[in-house]
Amino acid sequence: MNRMQFLRGKFNSETAFRPPWAVSEIDFVDMCDRCGQCIRSCHLKLIKSGTAGFPEIDFSNGGCDFCQACVQNCPTDALHLTKSNVHQPWHLTAELKNNCLSEQGVVCRACGDICEMRAIQFKLAVGGVTLVEMNTDECNGCGECVSVCPVQAIEIKHVINNDQLERK
Numbered sequence: 001m002n003r004m005q006f007l008r009g010k011f012n013s014e015t016a017f018r019p020p021w022a023v024s025e026i027d028f029v030d031m032c033d034r035c036g037q038c039i040r041s042c043h044l045k046l047i048k049s050g051t052a053g054f055p056e057i058d059f060s061n062g063g064c065d066f067c068q069a070c071v072q073n074c075p076t077d078a079l080h081l082t083k084s085n086v087h088q089p090w091h092l093t094a095e096l097k098n099n100c101l102s103e104q105g106v107v108c109r110a111c112g113d114i115c116e117m118r119a120i121q122f123k124l125a126v127g128g129v130t131l132v133e134m135n136t137d138e139c140n141g142c143g144e145c146v147s148v149c150p151v152q153a154i155e156i157k158h159v160i161n162n163d164q165l166e167r168k
Ligand code: SF4
Pocket: 019, 020, 041, 042, 043, 044, 045, 046, 047, 063, 064, 065, 066, 067, 068, 069, 070, 071
C-alpha cells in the first residue's frame, strides 16, 4: 500500500497510536519512511509495525517511559522533539471502562499502584465498593496502567486525534 492509498482509505489512522512526539497524522504518513528505526530502538518493545507498515504503539505489554530513543533515532523527523513539545509527547489519556473489579467490591489497586503521575485515586463508597477516579489532567497517557489491569478495564484514548494537530 502506498501513501496515497493509505491517505485515501485512512484505514485505522483515527485510532492508531503513533510513537511519542509524532507530527500530525497527515505529515506523519508523508514523512515516515517505514524504516523501522523507532521499532528497533524501543527497549520496551512497545512499537509495532501497523497498518501499511507505519509504526504504532501497542500498550498491551506495558507503557512508555518517554526515554526518547524512538524520536532520537527517527531519521526523517516524523517524530519531532523540540523544547516546546518535550512535555507533550502525545495527546493520549487513560479511560476507565465499566468492568473495574474495585467497583464490584473486589480489592484491586494495581492501576493506582503503578501510576507515577498519581492520576488514579480510590474513593470508598457505600456497599463495600471502591470507586476509581481517573484524573485526566494528570494523566500523561503513558499506558502503564493498561497491562496491569487483570480485567482490561482501562483503555488509552486520543484526547485529540493526530489528524487535528497543526501541520508542520
Ligand atoms: S519513548 Fe522510549 S519507551 Fe516510549 S515508545 Fe519511544 S523508545 Fe519506546
